[in-house]
Amino acid sequence: MQLAFRQRPQPMTLMTSxxxxxxxxxxxxxxxxxxxxxxxxxxxxFKVLKGIDLEIKTGDVELLMGPSGSGKTTLLSILxxxxxxxxxxxxxxxxxxxxxxxxxxxxFRLQNIGFIFQGFNxxxxxxxxxxxxxTLNLKGIRGRAAKKQSIKLLRQVGLADKTRSLPRDLSGxxxxxxxxxxxxxxxxxxxxxxxxxAALDSQRGHTIMELLRKLAKEEGCTxxxxxxxxxxxxxxxRVVYVEDGLITPKPANPSFVHKPE
Amino acid sequence: MVSIARKxxxxxxxRFIVAQAGIMFSVGLVTIQIGILNGFTRSSTVLIENAxxxxxxxxxxxxxxxxxLPLEYEQLAEAKEVEGxxxxxxxxxxxxxxxxxxxxxxxxxxxxxxxxxxxxxxRTLLEGTLKDIQQPYKIFVDQADxxxxxxxxxxxxxxxxxxxxxxxxxxxxxxxxxxxxxxxxSLPNATAYLNSPIAKPDETPPDPPDLTDxxxxxxxLVKAKSGENLSALKDRLExxxxxxxxxxxxxxxxxxxxxWQQSTGVGYILGLGAVVGIVVGTVVVGQILYSSxxxxxxxxxxxxxxxxxDWYIYRVILEQALWxxxxxYLPGMxxxxxxxxxxxxxxxIQILISPVTAAxxxxxxxxxxxxxxxxxxxxxxxLDPALVFKS
Ligand SMILES: Nc1ncnc2c1ncn2[C@@H]1O[C@H](COP(=O)(O)OP(=O)(O)OP(=O)(O)O)[C@@H](O)[C@H]1O
Ligand SMILES: [Mg+2]
Numbered sequence: 001m002q003l004a005f006r007q008r009p010q011p012m013t014l015m016t017s018x019x020x021x022x023x024x025x026x027x028x029x030x031x032x033x034x035x036x037x038x039x040x041x042x043x044x045x046f047k048v049l050k051g052i053d054l055e056i057k058t059g060d061v062e063l064l065m066g067p068s069g070s071g072k073t074t075l076l077s078i079l080x081x082x083x084x085x086x087x088x089x090x091x092x093x094x095x096x097x098x099x100x101x102x103x104x105x106x107x108f109r110l111q112n113i114g115f116i117f118q119g120f121n122x123x124x125x126x127x128x129x130x131x132x133x134x135t136l137n138l139k140g141i142r143g144r145a146a147k148k149q150s151i152k153l154l155r156q157v158g159l160a161d162k163t164r165s166l167p168r169d170l171s172g173x174x175x176x177x178x179x180x181x182x183x184x185x186x187x188x189x190x191x192x193x194x195x196x197x198a199a200l201d202s203q204r205g206h207t208i209m210e211l212l213r214k215l216a217k218e219e220g221c222t223x224x225x226x227x228x229x230x231x232x233x234x235x236x237x238r239v240v241y242v243e244d245g246l247i248t249p250k251p252a253n254p255s256f257v258h259k260p261e
Numbered sequence: 262m263v264s265i266a267r268k269x270x271x272x273x274x275x276r277f278i279v280a281q282a283g284i285m286f287s288v289g290l291v292t293i294q295i296g297i298l299n300g301f302t303r304s305s306t307v308l309i310e311n312a313x314x315x316x317x318x319x320x321x322x323x324x325x326x327x328x329x330l331p332l333e334y335e336q337l338a339e340a341k342e343v344e345g346x347x348x349x350x351x352x353x354x355x356x357x358x359x360x361x362x363x364x365x366x367x368x369x370x371x372x373x374x375x376x377x378x379x380x381x382x383x384r385t386l387l388e389g390t391l392k393d394i395q396q397p398y399k400i401f402v403d404q405a406d407x408x409x410x411x412x413x414x415x416x417x418x419x420x421x422x423x424x425x426x427x428x429x430x431x432x433x434x435x436x437x438x439x440x441x442x443x444x445x446x447s448l449p450n451a452t453a454y455l456n457s458p459i460a461k462p463d464e465t466p467p468d469p470p471d472l473t474d475x476x477x478x479x480x481x482l483v484k485a486k487s488g489e490n491l492s493a494l495k496d497r498l499e500x501x502x503x504x505x506x507x508x509x510x511x512x513x514x515x516x517x518x519x520x521w522q523q524s525t526g527v528g529y530i531l532g533l534g535a536v537v538g539i540v541v542g543t544v545v546v547g548q549i550l551y552s553s554x555x556x557x558x559x560x561x562x563x564x565x566x567x568x569x570x571d572w573y574i575y576r577v578i579l580e581q582a583l584w585x586x587x588x589x590y591l592p593g594m595x596x597x598x599x600x601x602x603x604x605x606x607x608x609x610i611q612i613l614i615s616p617v618t619a620a621x622x623x624x625x626x627x628x629x630x631x632x633x634x635x636x637x638x639x640x641x642x643x644l645d646p647a648l649v650f651k652s
Binding site for chain 1: 262263265268269271272559560562563564565566567568569570571573646647649650651
């Protein structure tokens, strides 16, 4: 069963934009050069990112850590093509996304990136299975195929018996599993997550992130995750720190790494 | 496809019901205004519907069905001679006064026709037979006018002009909102009533004589020979009967309806009511959709962040609008049909909801709901997907 899942053919619409390099381990999944981001606050500009250079290896699970307000979310949004940086270049899966028009960026995200949000952001009116189905619908997979895939994905995250539950009837951990299943829907090459364990106690957070790591590795999917949670550091292939708007290999002041309660 | 629109809509049932009530109200308002307009318009020519003529000939001075000058009875014979005329029959339609048993007067319209003719007859007789009015001073009254004329049943009497009349039959479906009650009788009876002296005679009036050449009639109804070109026949009739004008039944209907719509401003007033209905509906739907989208903003942001196209999101909102349209329209229209059935029963006021009206109101409802979706769509268009990473 697992095997079948791993080898399922990719629908045409989900082909990565650059099939030659997408699966190529030598090409970084994420490549950012000289990212700067300034926000206009009142009549003042203030720079959150001051020239970030970053490469995330294809197939890696990496964490992005840093003090609150250091610009992690901002950076993740830029890397995901949701936010346009003031300057700098971003390439995803070997393709430059800098300067792509909005609708092309949307399409690129749809086809290549799975997102996991801090607050789960499930559709409250849809059941667990429908949440995933709707996402597959968005990606152009419809009808029976979408139904079957959504149930399969839920089974993979251990929620085979919750397919018909509404989000409000699920625990935080279960909701996060649905969110993971949803991020995996349609086989994205890249998963971006912003504090995916923030709403979970750290024990459960760890278990779920381990699951995410396992599924991502099976699928050859690259994961970049913003987190404050040091308990999940062990699932990462690498940890990247942001401080003062720059990437640092080691935190100068590790106090922001919360000790678990 | 998972219908996010439908699920979102039904998730908040109380709000959905409030919205549907609003749409129902608006559908009702629009339908009833149009229905009353249609009913009113149609009722102005309900008399014509009781006829089966191809052409109506009357004075060239005609303004509308109820406002024309008389012809002479002898012109009927001339009309019969015109080439292409299969039948020509007289019709009297003149106003006079009704005096009920408590001595109150009311305006009425005497409709005189020959019960043995075929081109005109009251469509539905609830009581009595056509032959009855061939007896002197016997009449038919419409069921809907009984109360107004202070009579209740066959056998009741009243004065018409200064002669007595006895009800021998009851018609239905001839009530016109714009005209006085129609009293149906034979041509001789009608002529006698219309020419009755001002003062009530002491003795019983003589039986009305048959019409003579100089008696007045109002219309000559013409049936053309089959295959006849009506427009050419009209020309020949007008030529043969100087001072007259010929109309096809459809032309006379249209002319009369246009007259009433325009002269009374009723079209304007009821049209205004319909517009108010549409505005109210649009505001209600717009508000509900807008607040629904506001409530689900995070989800729309999530969809945008995932990479859904704007069109996909518009479709969700439009689908929501469409659901509201359909589910507001159906009960709204049901309500109107029910109300229409009741008013014609209880008030003899026709709210005429034709299939065309019903279809038209549906189109308006859909347009209204989609139009109202524009506000919601604008809100989503401006939505920044980066919002989903903010908690
Ligand atoms: N749209 C915006 N307009 C103005 N300032 C912004 C905007 N978005 C972020 N900022 C500012 O940029 C800085 C970085 O924000 P960001 O959300 O990226 O931080 P973070 O590292 O994710 O913090 P946290 O760990 O608390 O989530 C903050 O000072 C924030 O106030
Ligand atoms: Mg953040």
